[in-house]
Amino acid sequence: MIFSFCERFVIFLFYDMEEQKKKRGIIVMENIIVKTKALTKHYETGTHTVTALNGVDFEVKEREFVCIIGKSGCGKSTLLHMLGGLDTPTQGTVIVDGMNLSNMNREQLALFRRRKAGFIFQQYNLIPDLTVYDNITFPLELDGARIDREFIRELLQTLHIADKTEMFPSMLSGGEQQRVAIARALAAKPAIILADEPTGNLDTASAHAVIGLLKIVAKKYRQTLIVITHDPDIAQMSDRIVRLQDGKLVKGSDSDVSNESSCGHK
Numbered sequence: 001m002i003f004s005f006c007e008r009f010v011i012f013l014f015y016d017m018e019e020q021k022k023k024r025g026i027i028v029m030e031n032i033i034v035k036t037k038a039l040t041k042h043y044e045t046g047t048h049t050v051t052a053l054n055g056v057d058f059e060v061k062e063r064e065f066v067c068i069i070g071k072s073g074c075g076k077s078t079l080l081h082m083l084g085g086l087d088t089p090t091q092g093t094v095i096v097d098g099m100n101l102s103n104m105n106r107e108q109l110a111l112f113r114r115r116k117a118g119f120i121f122q123q124y125n126l127i128p129d130l131t132v133y134d135n136i137t138f139p140l141e142l143d144g145a146r147i148d149r150e151f152i153r154e155l156l157q158t159l160h161i162a163d164k165t166e167m168f169p170s171m172l173s174g175g176e177q178q179r180v181a182i183a184r185a186l187a188a189k190p191a192i193i194l195a196d197e198p199t200g201n202l203d204t205a206s207a208h209a210v211i212g213l214l215k216i217v218a219k220k221y222r223q224t225l226i227v228i229t230h231d232p233d234i235a236q237m238s239d240r241i242v243r244l245q246d247g248k249l250v251k252g253s254d255s256d257v258s259n260e261s262s263c264g265h266k
């Protein structure tokens with residue numbers, strides 16, 4: 001036999017860990033943190049049905065930085081909402097970090113969102129009466145989670161807002177406010193960060209600086225980053241670009257990220 005006793009023992013332990021995960025309902029997907037299969041979302045408007053997503057098969061590797069691009073109305077936000085458990089599919093499956101979100105009830109989805117996903121939106125959604133520091137920590141307090149002060153201090157330094165902790169949001173520039181929103185999204189150390197046009201309110205220079213910092217923090221804390229953008233330069237900062245068109249992923253997505261107008265929807 002080519003394996004020593006120790007090697008066989010290690011192989012057995014690894015095999016047993018994988019079996020235990022399977023028994024606990026955790027789906028083992030090596031290096032794949034996000035996987036959708038035939039993901040479909042219909043919205044009923046009263047008069048007609050809108051197909052926002054139409055059979056999307058999508059995978060993201062752990063620690064990958066993926067940009068989603070596509071014309072207005074083609075399903076980008078809908079896809080991001082499904083990945084973050086903010087909305088549920090009409091058909092198909094969404095698996096994130098080994099958990100099948102399509103099988104979860106509202107409480108389980110809420111727990112998933114608080115523990116696993118960090119959201120960043122175009123609107124910073126900071127609470128005006130709270131200081132920068134309190135804005136960052138209050139979701140953790142709501143969740144009864146331990147606040148890792150050392151981690152937050154490091155996060156603030158990396159995002160270049162360590163000198164703003166006692167200020168209120170109205171005292172900050174747009175770029176600074178978005179960096180606070182990023183710190184808030186990362187404070188719970190989520191496995192994935194989902195950002196929907198995070199720089200839509202910023203000038204070009206601030207937008208690129210914010211995405212540059214977001215990329216640095218995601219790499220530093222080994223997080224997976226999925227960003228929706230209309231900005232070709234920001235898309236080029238990612239590891240991979242995927243394009244949505246009429247609710248479907250289009251092959252050869254990384255060419256021509258410019259020239260996006262509205263899409264005539266179904």
Ligand SMILES: Nc1ncnc2c1ncn2[C@@H]1O[C@H](COP(=O)(O)OP(=O)(O)OP(=O)(O)O)[C@@H](O)[C@H]1O
Pocket residue numbers: 043044045050051052070071072073074075076077078079265
């Ligand atoms: N709650 C809803 N009810 C009905 N239709 C909806 C709802 N949410 C989204 N839609 C429709 O689904 C389609 C996809 O919307 P979505 O917001 O995902 O587009 P998007 O690609 O993010 O667009 P944009 O770039 O403008 O943000 C659109 O036609 C939109 O009108």
Ligand SMILES: [Mg+2]
Pocket residue numbers: 076077078196
């Ligand atoms: Mg959108």
